[in-house]
Amino acid sequence: MKLTNRSKVVVDKELTWVEKLYLPAIVKGMMITFRHIFKKKATVRYPEQTRPVAPVYRGVHVLKRDEQGRENCTACGLCAVACPAEAITMDAAERQKGEEHLYREEKYAARYEINMLRCIFCGLCEEACPKDAIYLTDRILPSNYARGTFIYGKDILVEGITPDQRVDVSKRKKSYEMNT
């Protein structure tokens, strides 16, 4: 079966005298190599340089806080039940008196873990979340040698309280979420 017209039939005929010198072929090959020196480089020097990402890009998750710095997540478990890779596990706890500035609702996630080796970054957890808590961001999952480091707990996932530690997810909010 012939797929393209560019395919060449291999022939086993003897080389001519000029061809036996190999010099024209080498010069021809080097011409192509040198021409590439002046072309634009395809390499991006990550992490100093980053490529632009699409607004729909799905990278490492973030657990959001509200404007007052309280965690949005109430450990309702909908992200875990929506997760097709079963990457999310959590334990809930009851908010005690005096913790109202830390957690928005009566119940909060005492432990929230995402196994990044299992995660397929499909974004269904974000879709399922009723509390505006989990979002996928444009951050790329860093590589590591140890498997254990890929179990991301709340220490990595929850964003910081101060404005410079906040993670911007406005691009990923749906139009109906923007009004609220």
Add this chain to the structure above:
Amino acid sequence: MFKVTIDGIEVEIPEGSTILEAARKIGPEVAPPTMCYYSSLETSGGYCRTCLVEVTKGSEKDPRPMPKLVPACRTQAMDGMVVTNELSARVKEARAGVTEFLLFNHPLDCPVCDQAGECHLQDLSYEHGKYKTRTDFERRTFEKIDIGDKISLHMNRCILCYRCVKVADQLTDNRVHGVLNRGDHAEISTYIKEAIDNDFSGNMIDVCPVGALTDRTFRFKSRVWFTKPMDAHRDCEKCSGKVVLWYKGDDVLRVTGRKDTWGEVEEFICNTCRFDKKKTSDWTIEGVRDISRHSVISANKYKKLVKPNEFTLNDIKALPE
């Protein structure tokens, strides 16, 4: 025996049965949803109005249709009666309206509520409810009342189905809780905040269609779909001892009665079984409980899971041509 047709399906029922009993005899496809009716509790039903059905032919003797929709749980079926339930647009509209009313004061705290996943109001609003609320009013709220360390009461979630009051009346002696106040202010409560400690009082948790009465020992422990239900029994002098254990890992987080297709407990269990026996060694395990695959509780559970054999590349053989 009476012959009744519901949604085009004919069924024979003994005289004196209600339309709901006839519909349940056919199956869950035609049975109307119920929030307050409970077959094992006498005089239950008639409060919530979710089981409204249309009677298009009264009976063989009097074939006139009934002018209004009737509650299936309180209306006796007559010979030759023709009932439309799911097929009737009127019924659907009425049920959407009833659902809207039930949700009128119901807080939107399903992510926090322990009943989520086995809540009948969730099922009802999923099937018949509207996407958005149409009111701007504040929802009715109550001050929190402590009714003991075994059962927690969230009055805000209550839809006043009276099931728990019937449980207290019919299963236990000296009931200590009931409905206080009237109309919009009506609430389930104990008089002078008396703790509930009857032997069978825990059944009001199973009976509650919403998350108003929940197991306090299970509070925020886990969502129901993370737990694994197992049938178990033990010799109990007070009750049948047939229960469902809800496991998370090796821990029994919660003990409940066994619920049937209609979400009703088959046999009521005592408080000793429910609250005090939370070790596997207390029970004889019968096996994994069968859960409908449409239920969220069945999520991420694999009955016939077999660990695949490890193989090497050499084991892969080319397909025969």
